[in-house]
Amino acid sequence: MTSTAVHFDHVSRHFGDVRAVDDVTFDILDGEFFTMLGPSGSGKTTCLRLVAGFDQPTAGRILLHDQDVSKRPPYERDVNTVFQDYALFPHMNVGDNVAYGLMIKKVPKPERAQRVLEMLDLVQLSGFEHRKPSQLSGGQRQRVALARALINHPRVLLLDEPLGALDLKLRQQMQTELKAIQKKVGITFIFVTHDQEEALTMSDRIAVFNRGKVEQIGAPEDMYERPATAFVAGFLGTSNLLSGEVARALTGSPDPVAIRPEKLRVLGAGEAAPDGWRYAPGTIRDVVYLGMYKRYLVDVQTGGDVIVIEQNLDSRAHPRSAQVTLAWHPEHMRKLASA
């Protein structure tokens, strides 16, 4: 389980002056669900294309199971891709699409047919083999694309924002399903997305990309609870980012810090902060009622403002302009690498 599936070794990919991928080094482990997360243009898709072989690195090496594949064409790599636009062959029916890889490898017809049936069963599309891709819905095409890639038993499966075109409900359903399929087949999944919620739900580990570099890699909880940089803190969920004088007033140091809105507590007059917590006085500037929770915007007396999210456990709310005390556990006030 702990062997390395893909190793990026000082990989760069430049397009003219644009450094799409800028000297990244990291490992993807065998059998894990690895997500490359970042805004558009951050280099995540380019990294995926480098692994697939559609693109070659300008510098550095890519190792697949300890073999340098940097110069190998896509058809000599033991990886398969699920494309963002699915890329199903429009002139073939579903069965022929799924069987394409086996047809190329000249697998005998009866075995091909058998494995197509198994794959369509896995993605819950049994009985669809004679349909044309144009007769399928977006979600069904998605499944066909998945089956067409998985039938080759690749050691690594690459997924390029495959859920982007689906509506919310279907997307959430496919998230669970993809995760279940990955567990079942035990193949390394490398998943590219710009959707942080998707990344948090599905991944074993997440790499957050920004401007061609990897900002941080870790398990979802690590990334959320202990973001290393301001970018990660802001991109995964929301954070109150404080630095300079504002930070000094609260932590005693001007180094940048981040704290999640749900980790702050708003205390009214007479309420005391729990032992070991730190606190600071402030004024409620705004309250927004959001059903499941309330969102406060609080002016800190020493300067700056923070967002606080409080669950609606009781119906009491601090009114606007109320003098309150902000309290937090020092552990939740995370020091960030100064960006």
Place this chain on the structure above:
Amino acid sequence: MTSLSTALYRRPWLTLLMLLAPPLVYLLVFYVAPLGVLLINSFWRLDDFTGQVVPEFTLQNYLALFQPANLEIFLRTAGMAAAVTIACAIISFPLAYYIARYASPRWKGLLYLAVLLPLWSSYLIRVYAWKLILAKEGIVSWFFNTLGLGGLLDAFLSLPGIGGPSLSFSSIGVFLVFVYVWLPYMILPVQAAMERVPRSLLEASGDLGAKPNATFRHVTLPLAVPGVIAGSIFTFSLTLGDFVVPTVLGNSSFYIGQAVLTFQGSSGNIPLAAAFTVVPMVVMILYLLGAKRMGALEAL
């Protein structure tokens, strides 16, 4: 003015009618009606003694089409149309592929221009230019003679059926010029069909283990077929109806267009000329129906 706008706004069908009426009338008067007249004429007959058209229903024109001399004209024309179409498809494929896949935007524009430029000059001028190029004293003969290959050209021209006294008086000459004049009509739809194949399909094929030649066979080629069929509609039908190229460059063997011209012109046998015209139309209608079934019409 306002009341007119309001009146039109309230009756959308009136606006539609006003917009559609001129083209519809034009189509009816100048296309549909003559076709009807043509069809009716083909069932009349010519009185051999008076030389007058007798408006009585008869099938004799259509029976006359099956005389060996006329059958030969059909087969020659259809054979030429098929040969020209195949040659155009083969020649246009690499060029269309290059334009669609590899050419930079700048080169794409230049190549487009190169393909379309001949269409800016008169078709007759181009055909007569080829007459000079292919003539016995023309540049092609000169080229072969200079290389000392004159004998080869003569041997080629002495082939029965396709040869003739010179390239400018032979079926080979007719074929060459047909391919030249109709080639752009094949290149453009084939190129358009290839342009519409998303790059990700080719990547997907490679990703699934197919080497470039397998990708070409299994993905590029099948997806370009509608474009080839669309182009062949042009090359085939244009060859089928043309009488200029065989008149200028051919030998004495007739093509459909020339036969029609002769029947209705010098011999005044309009009914037989009409029947002769109906045949390529029927062939093209069947061809179009077939092309529609294969989805080629969307590639136009």
